[in-house]
Amino acid sequence: VVMFDRVTNDILCDKVIIDDKAAAYEAVQSLIDNGRRKIALVTTVDYVSVGKLRTDGYEKALLDNGLPFNEDLIIKIEDVDTCEITxxxxLHDRAFDAVFAVNELFAVTIIKTASKMGLKVPEDLAVIAFTDGIISKYSTPTITTVSQSGEKMGNKAAKMLIERLEAEHDDDEEENENYTTEVIETHLIKRESTD
Structure with missing residues (x-):
């Protein structure tokens, strides 16, 4: 049985999440602190809530630093098969000096495409991405990322599940109403794709 919140339509369950908006803000702020002033965003379409939260963090960082928010610098990718073309x-219409990508696939595609066009990363274009996976570590150049602490999230989720299963013998109705959301901290892992 899947239960939904009647107001938000969210699934009711225990959750382990990161603060996507704050993490995006921190990533964009680090680009600004390195002297980047025209920062593009490569993201998913808005109906993916994570993409929306990361876009909100991007926008807030720009505005808090007195930088213009330009809708033309936001590229929303729905189909990964057309990602490279988009x-x-x-990059062809490049009027920016940095890109914040909401995942490492977008980031590595940006770097690969920039290289084909004769642009140097990070000299001409700094790149930061979410997800600290194997692609980011072995890309050339290596990619600065927002680490989502996957192992920590997994450990916390497993602990919450075990606690929920052990509490099954208690009043089920009361237990179902006490869902927990744990927020795991993120941090920036600086690599070669930024100054």
Whole structure:
């Protein structure tokens, strides 16, 4: 049985999450602190809530630093199969000095495409991405990322599940109403794709 919140339509369950908005803000702020002033965003479409939260963090960082928020610098990618074409168009019309990508696939595509166009990362274009996976560590150049602490999230989720299963013998109705959301801290892992 899946239960939904009647107001938000969210699934009711225990959750382990990161603060996507705050993490995006921190990533964009680090680009600004390195002297980048025209920062593009490569993201997913808005109906993916994580993409929306990361876009909100991007926008807030720009505005808090007195930088203009330009909708033309936000590229929303729905189909990963056309990702490279969309990013090529963005780079062709390049009026920015940094890109914040909401995942490492977008980031590595940006770097690959920039290289084909004769742009150097990070000299001409700094790149930061979410997800600290194997692609980020072994890309050339390596990619600065927002670490989502996957192992920590997994450990916390497992602990919450075990606690929920052990409490099954208690009043089920009362237990179902006490869902927990744990927020795991993120941090920036600086690598070669930024100054």
């Amino acid at each position: 990013i090529s168009q963005l």
